[in-house]
Amino acid sequence: MPKVKPEHAERKKAEIIEAAKRVCSRKPVYEVAMRDIVLESGMSQGGVYKYFANLDEVFVAILNQETLTSSIKEKVDAIYQSQAEPIEKLDQFLRVIGQHIEASINRNGSLIYELTSLYTKDPERFETVKLQLNEVSNLQYLQKSFYVFLEEQIERGTFKKTTQKEDVLTLIEVYMTGIVHHPDLISKPADEVMKQISKQINILSSTLQKLLAGK
Numbered sequence: 001m002p003k004v005k006p007e008h009a010e011r012k013k014a015e016i017i018e019a020a021k022r023v024c025s026r027k028p029v030y031e032v033a034m035r036d037i038v039l040e041s042g043m044s045q046g047g048v049y050k051y052f053a054n055l056d057e058v059f060v061a062i063l064n065q066e067t068l069t070s071s072i073k074e075k076v077d078a079i080y081q082s083q084a085e086p087i088e089k090l091d092q093f094l095r096v097i098g099q100h101i102e103a104s105i106n107r108n109g110s111l112i113y114e115l116t117s118l119y120t121k122d123p124e125r126f127e128t129v130k131l132q133l134n135e136v137s138n139l140q141y142l143q144k145s146f147y148v149f150l151e152e153q154i155e156r157g158t159f160k161k162t163t164q165k166e167d168v169l170t171l172i173e174v175y176m177t178g179i180v181h182h183p184d185l186i187s188k189p190a191d192e193v194m195k196q197i198s199k200q201i202n203i204l205s206s207t208l209q210k211l212l213a214g215k
Contacts, residue, residue, distance in 0.1 A: 009051065015041060023036045034049075034054065075096045079096070079149075096142065097142050101197060106193060117177060146172075160212055
């Protein structure tokens with residue numbers, strides 16, 4: 001059997017990944033099956049499985065295109081090092097998350113956010129793929145950093161201890177999911193996406209300030 005050239009293999013993988021993205025743009029990621037991707041790619045089932053053994057391998061390949069960038073890390077580090085009040089840092093974190101979601105939607109729709117959420121909600125499934133991930137993604141880094149910040153402030157008593165951090169994170173998760181799944185958002189021009197997300201982040205920030213600090 002002739003040996004497949006590396007560039008040919010990479011090209012085929014890229015075609016399969018793009019086919020998967022198209023499928024995910026039409027249906028929720030939790031409903032996507034390998035058969036959908038096979039049909040969309042126009043390849044044989046064996047042709048697709050030659051490069052990806054299962055659905056998670058395809059999803060990991062997509063996530064690996066969205067690795068942590070220095071700009072996101074610098075923004076998060078700047079928030080930590082800032083002399084601003086904790087409640088202001090809370091607002092800053094939300095705005096950086098909002099900016100990332102905006103950029104991600106304009107670039108890939110809601111796909112990266114949906115995939116990250118898929119594995120966040122299913123730790124056992126994440127355990128099966130985490131070693132395949134090249135690096136932490138921008139969204140994962142933001143979520144983890146925000147979680148640590150929130151935990152620190154609640155433990156210090158800066159934010160109300162009556163509020164469980166898990167409940168706050170669930171609230172944010174549900175709210176952000178609502179933003180990225182807004183039926184008209186992905187079809188809007190970039191400036192309109194920015195306005196809509198900024199508006200929703202303002203509402204979320206105000207709600208959390210009242211919930212955590214009584215502001």
